[in-house]
Amino acid sequence: MRKFLTAGLVWLLGSLALAQAQSAQYQAGVDYVELPSAAPTQEPDKVEVAELFWYGCGHCFNFEPIIREWKETLPEHAYFRPVPAFFGGSWDTHGQLFYTLESMGKLEETHAAIFQAIHNQGERLADVNAMVRLLKQYGVDEAEFRETWNSPGVKLKMNQAKRLARAYRATGVPTLIVNGKYRIEASMAGSFENMLKIADYLVEQERP
Numbered sequence: 114m115r116k117f118l119t120a121g122l123v124w125l126l127g128s129l130a131l132a133q134a135q136s137a138q139y140q141a142g143v144d145y146v147e148l149p150s151a152a153p154t155q156e157p158d159k160v161e162v163a164e165l166f167w168y169g170c171g172h173c174f175n176f177e178p179i180i181r182e183w184k185e186t187l188p189e190h191a192y193f194r195p196v197p198a199f200f201g202g203s204w205d206t207h208g209q210l211f212y213t214l215e216s217m218g219k220l221e222e223t224h225a226a227i228f229q230a231i232h233n234q235g236e237r238l239a240d241v242n243a244m245v246r247l248l249k250q251y252g253v254d255e256a257e258f259r260e261t262w263n264s265p266g267v268k269l270k271m272n273q274a275k276r277l278a279r280a281y282r283a284t285g286v287p288t289l290i291v292n293g294k295y296r297i298e299a300s301m302a303g304s305f306e307n308m309l310k311i312a313d314y315l316v317e318q319e320r321p
Contacts, residue, residue, distance in 0.1 A: 139311050145297045152280035152293035160191040160319045162312055165198050165281060165288040168207040173287045174232045176305050177225060180287075183309050191316045195224075198286050199275045203239060210244055212270040213262045214253070223251050291315040 141147040154161040164180060166173040184193035197208035210227070214220045230236040230247050238244050241262060245255045261267060281290050289297040289308055295315050302308040 139314050141295070144301055144311050145291075145295050145315065146282075146301070148280070148282065148290075148294055148296060150280070152277055152290065154293045155194060156192060158321060160292050160316050160321070161194055161290075162187065162191060162316065163194045163196050163277075163281075163290040163293075165196050165278060165283050165290065166286050167198050167200075167204050168210070168227050168231055168238070169203055170286050171232065172299065174228045176287045177228050179305050180309070181225070188316065190320055196274055196277055196290075198278055198283070199271065200278075203237070205271075206239060208274060209262065209267060209271060210238065212267045212274075213258060213264075214248075215270070216261050216264065216266055217253065217257060219248075219251065219253050223248060223253065226251060292319045294319070 139145065154163075162184075164176075166176075180193075187193060195211075197204075197211045199205050199208045207227075211220070211224075214223050227238065227247070231238060236243065236247060238247065241259060245253075245258060248258065249255065280293070281288065281296055283290075283296065285298070285300075287299065287305075287308075289312050291297065291312055292315070297308050297311050297315075299305065299308055302311055
């Protein structure tokens with residue numbers, strides 16, 4: 114009996130030590146930023162991991178295949194949400210492109226292709242005509258695209274994304290926001306891989 118109790122105590126102490134080590138692994142202000150007030154999320158009963166990005170950003174282009182693979186490993190209580198950054202000029206144009214395709218249900222097959230076109234093929238995609246030329250090969254109907262581009266629904270999503278970026282207090286991309294509460298930047302994390310490790314840690318801390 115005494116041996117059983119001793120083994121149980123050792124296990125308990127070991128578990129507590131592991132939990133303390135994990136909680137000390139990443140720290141607010143050192144590895145990530147805790148926001149002063151939480152930004153809204155899409156699914157309050159789950160943990161949201163949002164990525165603030167821009168199609169024209171080279172770092173976002175390099176991050177895209179990494180995060181595409183990583184998001185498939187998220188637990189059931191979490192989900193991934195891309196959010197285009199609206200910082201003016203081509204940022205806004207590309208953000209409108211994102212929400213137009215999302216509204217059309219064509220984002221899944223075109224998201225990576227847009228990154229490739231900009232960074233590997235030299236396409237600027239600075240206007241609707243250039244976008245239409247690229248998107249035709251992915252089955253995007255030109256008339257529907259042009260109509261959706263100026264739709265109230267797309268404008269609403271754009272305004273919501275602008276408010277989110279302000280709530281995130283983000284000044285660059287790519288940036289991860291966990292559950293509207295924590296901002297993870299590459300400059301603090303040190304690498305894309307470490308950004309995702311910190312995100313994994315915070316997702317578990319925020320488990321409902």
